[in-house]
Amino acid sequence: MRRSLINRDFLQKTTVNSSDPLIKIRNLHFSHGNRPIFDGVDIDIPRGKVTAIMGPSGTGKTTLLKLIGGQLRPTGGTIEVDGQDVHKLSRKALYKLRMRMGMLFQSGALLTDLTVYDNVAYPLREHTNLPESMIRRLVLMKLEAVGLRGARDLMPAELSGGMARRVALARAIALDPMMVMYDEPFTGQDPISMGVLAQLVRRLNDAVGLTSILVSHDVEETAGISDLIYVISAGKVIESGAPEALQGSASPAVRQFMGGLPDGPVGFHYGAPALSEDLLSMRGAK
Amino acid sequence: MHTRQLEITVGAFMAAGLVALFFLAMQVSNLASITAGEGYEVTARFDNIGGLKVRSPVSMAGVRIGRVVGISYDQSSFEAVVTLSIDPAYNQIPDDSIAKIYTSGLLGEQYVGLDPGGSLESLEQGSEVMLTQSALVLEEIIGQFLFSRAEENAISDEATAQ
Amino acid sequence: MLDALARFGRRGLESLERLGRGHLLLLQILAGLTSLVTRIGLLIAQVHSIGVRTTTIIVVSGLFVGMVLGLQGYYVLSQFAAEDSLGVMVAASLVRELGPVVTALLFAGRAGSALTAEIGLMKATEQLSGLEMMAVDPIRRILSPRFYAGFLSMPLLAALFSAVGIIGGYFVSVGLLGVDEGAFWSQMQAKIDWNEDVINGVIKSLVFGFVCSWIALFQGYDAIPTSAGVSQATTRTVVHSALAVLVLDFVLTALMFGD
Numbered sequence: 026m027r028r029s030l031i032n033r034d035f036l037q038k039t040t041v042n043s044s045d046p047l048i049k050i051r052n053l054h055f056s057h058g059n060r061p062i063f064d065g066v067d068i069d070i071p072r073g074k075v076t077a078i079m080g081p082s083g084t085g086k087t088t089l090l091k092l093i094g095g096q097l098r099p100t101g102g103t104i105e106v107d108g109q110d111v112h113k114l115s116r117k118a119l120y121k122l123r124m125r126m127g128m129l130f131q132s133g134a135l136l137t138d139l140t141v142y143d144n145v146a147y148p149l150r151e152h153t154n155l156p157e158s159m160i161r162r163l164v165l166m167k168l169e170a171v172g173l174r175g176a177r178d179l180m181p182a183e184l185s186g187g188m189a190r191r192v193a194l195a196r197a198i199a200l201d202p203m204m205v206m207y208d209e210p211f212t213g214q215d216p217i218s219m220g221v222l223a224q225l226v227r228r229l230n231d232a233v234g235l236t237s238i239l240v241s242h243d244v245e246e247t248a249g250i251s252d253l254i255y256v257i258s259a260g261k262v263i264e265s266g267a268p269e270a271l272q273g274s275a276s277p278a279v280r281q282f283m284g285g286l287p288d289g290p291v292g293f294h295y296g297a298p299a300l301s302e303d304l305l306s307m308r309g310a311k
Numbered sequence: 312m313h314t315r316q317l318e319i320t321v322g323a324f325m326a327a328g329l330v331a332l333f334f335l336a337m338q339v340s341n342l343a344s345i346t347a348g349e350g351y352e353v354t355a356r357f358d359n360i361g362g363l364k365v366r367s368p369v370s371m372a373g374v375r376i377g378r379v380v381g382i383s384y385d386q387s388s389f390e391a392v393v394t395l396s397i398d399p400a401y402n403q404i405p406d407d408s409i410a411k412i413y414t415s416g417l418l419g420e421q422y423v424g425l426d427p428g429g430s431l432e433s434l435e436q437g438s439e440v441m442l443t444q445s446a447l448v449l450e451e452i453i454g455q456f457l458f459s460r461a462e463e464n465a466i467s468d469e470a471t472a473q
Numbered sequence: 474m475l476d477a478l479a480r481f482g483r484r485g486l487e488s489l490e491r492l493g494r495g496h497l498l499l500l501q502i503l504a505g506l507t508s509l510v511t512r513i514g515l516l517i518a519q520v521h522s523i524g525v526r527t528t529t530i531i532v533v534s535g536l537f538v539g540m541v542l543g544l545q546g547y548y549v550l551s552q553f554a555a556e557d558s559l560g561v562m563v564a565a566s567l568v569r570e571l572g573p574v575v576t577a578l579l580f581a582g583r584a585g586s587a588l589t590a591e592i593g594l595m596k597a598t599e600q601l602s603g604l605e606m607m608a609v610d611p612i613r614r615i616l617s618p619r620f621y622a623g624f625l626s627m628p629l630l631a632a633l634f635s636a637v638g639i640i641g642g643y644f645v646s647v648g649l650l651g652v653d654e655g656a657f658w659s660q661m662q663a664k665i666d667w668n669e670d671v672i673n674g675v676i677k678s679l680v681f682g683f684v685c686s687w688i689a690l691f692q693g694y695d696a697i698p699t700s701a702g703v704s705q706a707t708t709r710t711v712v713h714s715a716l717a718v719l720v721l722d723f724v725l726t727a728l729m730f731g732d
Contacts, residue, residue, distance in 0.1 A: 094606050123608035134603030137595075148607045151614075196607075314514070321517050324525045328629025331636035335671050338658065339564050339639055342667035366666060375663075 047072045047107055047204060047236045048093060054101035055092060062088055064260035075230050075237040077247045080257035086240040090206045094128060095119045124152055127197030127205040131212060133189035135181040141192050142177040148199045167195040171225060187218030204236040211243040223250050244283055256282060350377055350398045351436040355410040356390040361421050361446025363412055368422045369395050376401045379423060395423060405430040406438060412446035421446060495691045505617025515618040523584045524626030530583055531576060531630045532637050538575060539638030542566055543645030560657035561664045563642035568665060568674045572635035574722050577681035580627060581714030585689035588619055589710040592693025593703035620686045627682025628675050673729045680721060685714045
């Protein structure tokens with residue numbers, strides 16, 4: 026009945042040859058209802074690096090993270106994490122794999138009825154039988170790493186958006202996972218907390234040897250901290266490479282996205298008939 | 312601490328619910344009067360049981376001593392067979408007692424009353440009450456009343472005619 | 474015409490699908506009992522937020538319902554000079570019908586809607602997803618304890634309602650209207666049967682607790698994760714629970730007291 030004091034899997038970060046990519050996505054297809062979201066995506070996420078997945082809003086970046094985490098099932102293709110096909114795992118094995126994945130949700134997804142301290146302690150209490158004194162030490166260390174040790178007694182409702190995300194980050198790394206997935210960590214942040222978060226992502230990645238997957242459309246911040254960028258548009262990877270290489274890309278779509286140009290291959294207008302035609306037609310008039 | 316307070320209120324809540332159930336058992340329902348072991352059963356045959364129901368009370372001298380647990384109809388003798396369950400505390404009922412069906416109040420429900428006989432033998436599990444008196448059926452009483460009035464009138468008519 | 478038929482068919486298919494999801498969820502929730510045994514603290518916390526916090530409204534409503542039953546019953550029974558049966562009338566209506574049914578309706582309004590809103594908001598704010606990604610099963614960890622707490626609380630609440638209602642009826646009939654105290658209790662005890670009346674009432678409230686908790690949790694878990702979606706789900710919880718309770722009450726009554 027008693028679980029071992031600490032699960033062996035947490036300690037053992039890499040089980041397969043470390044030069045292999047941690048995540049291998051092959052020919053991924055996924056559609057939401059009748060709307061295709063991914064149409065043959067191949068992505069390799071190397072170990073120990075910060076990999077960014079970028080693209081305009083609505084390209085299914087969050088969906089990609091949910092697919093990696095096994096919360097959604099692809100309609101075709103495979104996703105391998107650390108050598109295991111996520112969608113072929115039994116429920117138990119999937120949960121075991123998830124213990125080694127951290128995920129930072131856009132909203133933070135903190136449990137609103139628990140304090141900051143209890144939120145960070147939550148995964149430790151759920152998955153280990155560590156004594157309370159040990160949990161306290163671990164929680165304070167994680168909170169220190171995100172600079173919020175002083176906020177441990179606050180409730181999530183009392184935190185600003187940026188602080189909530191940092192607490193969520195502390196919780197995501199509570200079990201010392203092998204990877205952390207960040208879902209739009211910079212959205213809706215002021216420049217200061219954006220900078221703080223960007224630095225945290227980078228520092229954590231380097232200090233603990235994490236693999237980080239960053240989903241974002243904030244070009245500047247993301248390009249500043251990532252080692253490798255994939256740009257997704259219209260269900261396909263249209264470009265990949267180091268940030269500098271992407272800035273000088275020949276592809277007009279990538280140039281538009283990286284440069285923030287309002288019109289280009291991704292049109293400013295949502296699909297519609299020509300304006301003159303629309304104004305003259307009587308359709309929809311009462 | 313906080314959890315302790317929580318546990319106390321939950322404990323109080325559950326205790327209150329159980330007390331309420333206990334109240335329903337002892338004060339509201341008949342659980343207090345159903346004694347363990349259900350009592351011994353005797354049968355009685357009636358020509359007519361009127362409105363007697365299963366669970367109707369069985370009493371002696373107005374004191375409740377048991378209840379009706381079964382009613383069936385015997386096709387061979389055209390009689391109703393009523394099974395009475397009697398509290399084992401009352402084990403000194405003479406076996407020649409008379410079972411009668413009474414009505415409590417004018418329109419009240421009917422019950423079985425036992426009038427003691429003089430025998431030295433007592434009723435026990437499985438024995439039968441031999442002497443019974445059926446329920447009074449209102450229509451029959453009225454019918455008898457009218458009939459006797461008519462008869463009386465006929466006699467007095469005869470008397471005046473003579 | 475054909476369009477209307479197609480819409481009707483689509484609605485039917487959607488309802489069936491929803492029903493299927495509901496039953497799957499129920500199975501998963503029921504299976505959560507195994508992990509609840511080792512973590513009884515979760516259950517206690519939920520009995521507190523579901524049962525204890527509903528007690529006030531149950532006690533107050535029970536008291537007034539009992540008092541009204543005393544008054545109304547007196548006016549009817551006194552016409553037949555049968556005031557002595559007032560206790561029976563009050564107790565029978567409470568223990569058999571009003572206790573379980575009114576408690577379930579109040580429970581759906583007070584605790585059920587709160588459950589739906591809580592689960593729906595947890596879904597909308599990605600807390601459920603977050604738990605899943607922390608390798609914590611939200612059904613076992615969040616839904617199961619709430620379900621069993623509702624299932625357990627309901628009969629206790631219904632018993633409280635009936636008991637308080639009978640006491641309220643006692644105050645009105647004996648204290649206010651001058652019904653004989655001895656007759657009030659003795660007639661009640663003579664006519665109310667433990668097995669037939671009280672236990673059947675408890676069975677009813679167990680069924681209602683099961684159904685109301687299930688509906689509330691499913692509506693929350695299946696809610697569209699937006700403010701509008703959660704508010705619709707909350708409304709649906711109250712409406713569906715009320716309908717389910719009333720229909721089931723008829724069915725159960727027919728089965729229990731039919732002969």
